[in-house]
Amino acid sequence: MNTIKHVFFDLDNTLWDFRKNARFALAELYIKYDVENRYGFTFEEFHPHYHESNEGLWALIRDKKITKEELRARRFKEAFDNLGIDNDALARIFEDEYMETITNYNEVVDGAMELLNYLKPKYKLHIITNGFIEVSKRKIETSDLNGYFDTVTYADEIQILKPDPRIYSYAMEKxxxxxxxxxxxxxxxxxxxxxxxxxxMSAIFFDRLDDNFEMDDVPTIKHLDEVRKFL
Structure with a gap:
């Protein structure tokens, strides 16, 4: 890979630890609105329902089956409904406050900063993200990731999501x-x-969840420090 001059990254769960920061933010809201005392379910009982709903809805967005607006309307309602809490108003409050609360937490994925410091002198660094633009901007600007990237391409800019090739083309132009x-x-x-x-493009799959997918000419890594073997 000695011809590489530009390294593009995904943001959530590749560099910015969405799963960890989301858990912190949700725990804060769960306490703030006294959900356990009001309904009898612990945060540990609630969190898997949120995770399942959010991950599933983001997959539907990626596959162009729903919009981001539908995701925002559904993820907490589904999580609470599946837990056994019938309170649509509470679900709307969680959605409204979650987007702001999550950026109060800025944990990055283990090894992210070490890798960026290794790559920065050698390559131009960029991000392409499907995340909501305003939230994604805050994630970068208020975390240790700020200042490392020459460009950030947000799917919201052109209303086209990865894996559509047009977002990669747009990122190349930008x-x-x-x-x-x-x-x-x-x-x-x-x-x-x-x-x-x-x-x-060449690609490296960061298999954080042990999905074990494979494709010819796509190396798989389990930790970000393994990128150094290729770049």
Whole structure:
């Protein structure tokens, strides 16, 4: 991979630890609104329902089956309904406050800063994210990730989500990069690895959840420090 000049990253769960920060934010809201005392369910009982709802809805967004507005309307309602809490008003409060609360927490994925410090002197660094634009901006600007990236491409800018090749094309134009001199690193097999390869970029799959997907010419890593073997 000695022709690589540009390294593109996914944001959530590749660099910015969405799962960890989301858990912190949700625990804060759960206490704030006294959910356990009001309904008898602990946060540990609630959290898997939120995780299942959120992950499933983001997959539907990626597959162009729902909009982000539908995700926001459904994820907490579904989580509370599945837990056994019938309170749509509470679900709306959680959604309204969650987007702000989550950026109060800025844990990055283990090894992220060490990798960025290693790559920064050698390559142009970029991000392509499907996340909500205003929230994603705050995630970067208020965390240790700030200042490392030459460009950040937000799906909301052009209303096109990974793995659609048009978002990769837009990122190339925005960054001045050439796809033959670029590589993409992300934790979502479809949106990141498959999407980048379909566009014609090299890709590295960050398999944080042990999904064990495979594709020719797509290396799999389990920890970010393994990127150094390729770049």
């Amino acid at each position: 960054s001045g990069a050439n796809k033959k001199e670029s590589i993409y690193i992300g934790d979502d097999w479809i949106a990141d690895a498959v999407g980048a390869k379909a566009f014609g």
